[in-house]
Amino acid sequence: MTSRTDGGQVTSVVVVDDQELVRMGFRLILERAGLDVVGEAGDGLEAVEVVRDLRPDVVLMDIRMPRLDGVEATRRIMELVGSRPRVLVLTTFDLDEYVYQAVRAGASGFLLKDVTPEDLVHAVRVVARGESMLAPALIARLLEQFTTRPRAGELPPELAQLSERETEVARLVAQGLSNAEIGQRLFLSEATVKTYVSRLLTKLQLRDRVQVAVLAFRTGLVQVGED
Numbered sequence: 001m002t003s004r005t006d007g008g009q010v011t012s013v014v015v016v017d018d019q020e021l022v023r024m025g026f027r028l029i030l031e032r033a034g035l036d037v038v039g040e041a042g043d044g045l046e047a048v049e050v051v052r053d054l055r056p057d058v059v060l061m062d063i064r065m066p067r068l069d070g071v072e073a074t075r076r077i078m079e080l081v082g083s084r085p086r087v088l089v090l091t092t093f094d095l096d097e098y099v100y101q102a103v104r105a106g107a108s109g110f111l112l113k114d115v116t117p118e119d120l121v122h123a124v125r126v127v128a129r130g131e132s133m134l135a136p137a138l139i140a141r142l143l144e145q146f147t148t149r150p151r152a153g154e155l156p157p158e159l160a161q162l163s164e165r166e167t168e169v170a171r172l173v174a175q176g177l178s179n180a181e182i183g184q185r186l187f188l189s190e191a192t193v194k195t196y197v198s199r200l201l202t203k204l205q206l207r208d209r210v211q212v213a214v215l216a217f218r219t220g221l222v223q224v225g226e227d
Contacts, residue, residue: 011128014039014054016047016070017062017090022113026060026120033121044068048076056085057128061107063091063098071101078106078207086127086208108210109133131178132210158219161203167221169196173209174216 013035015023020042027037039054041047045068051059059077063070074087089102089110099110108127111120123133159167165186172182179193186193197209206212216222 010034010036011058011124012036012038012054012056013058013060013124014041014047014050014056014085015060016041016044016050016065016073017060018042018065022062029117029120030124033117035121035124044070044073044076047073048080051077051085052080058124059085059087060124061087061089061102063089063102069098071098071105074102074107075105086130088123088127088133103210103214106207108208130208132208132213158204158215159221162200166196166200166203169193170200170212170216171222173197173200174213174222176213 013030015026015030015037017023017026023040023042027040030037038056039050041050043065047059047061047070048068059074061070061074065073068076070089074089077087078084084106086108087102087106089099089107090113091099091110092113102110109123109132111123111133115123126133159170162170168186169182172185177185179190179197182188183190183193188196197212200212201207204212204215206215213222
């Protein structure tokens with residue numbers, strides 16, 4: 001499997017969509033940008049098999065497909081033994097319960113299918129680096145629609161184990177800041193911020209930054225519109 005880093009190796013991608021023309025279009029865009037599309041799948045069941053065999057870095061996952069939808073396919077891919085890919089969900093709906101379910105199942109972000117070629121390539125590279133491609137404002141809207149969150153000012157028990165600095169980092173992650181931006185805000189090196197983020201994931205038993213953001217909004221650590 002190729003590296004997810006920018007260390008000179010090509011990011012490998014599997015494209016999953018039940019429409020062949022859509023798959024061909026995404027393949028062409030990604031390959032022209034220098035990414036390696038190592039496989040395709042036309043439904044969720046096939047996607048799980050292809051990912052198990054090829055172990056790509058990133059999976060572009062359609063939501064609504066025959067036999068097995070993208071939500072359940074994402075969940076099964078996250079349960080595979082060994083290194084797991086980053087799943088980037090594709091949808092025609094910007095606010096839809098399937099998207100929220102996909103994030104909970106393990107997706108690292110989502111894109112609308114009318115995304116520009118440049119934004120598609122950027123998103124794949126971002127999630128391949130371990131970042132998230134899900135705007136905090138969208139997470140807030142999803143959670144507001146599908147969950148009930150506590151009032152601000154009440155530190156949730158899930159976050160009580162964090163230090164004050166770790167809580168600050170969690171809040172900034174949820175607001176969509178990159179490691180470099182968090183470092184500038186807190187006067188820390190990017191490497192130090194990366195260490196704090198790793199500690200957060202370990203302490204909270206979360207997989208990635210998207211889950212940190214979801215937890216922060218769900219528990220009220222960050223409020224809608226907070227900057």
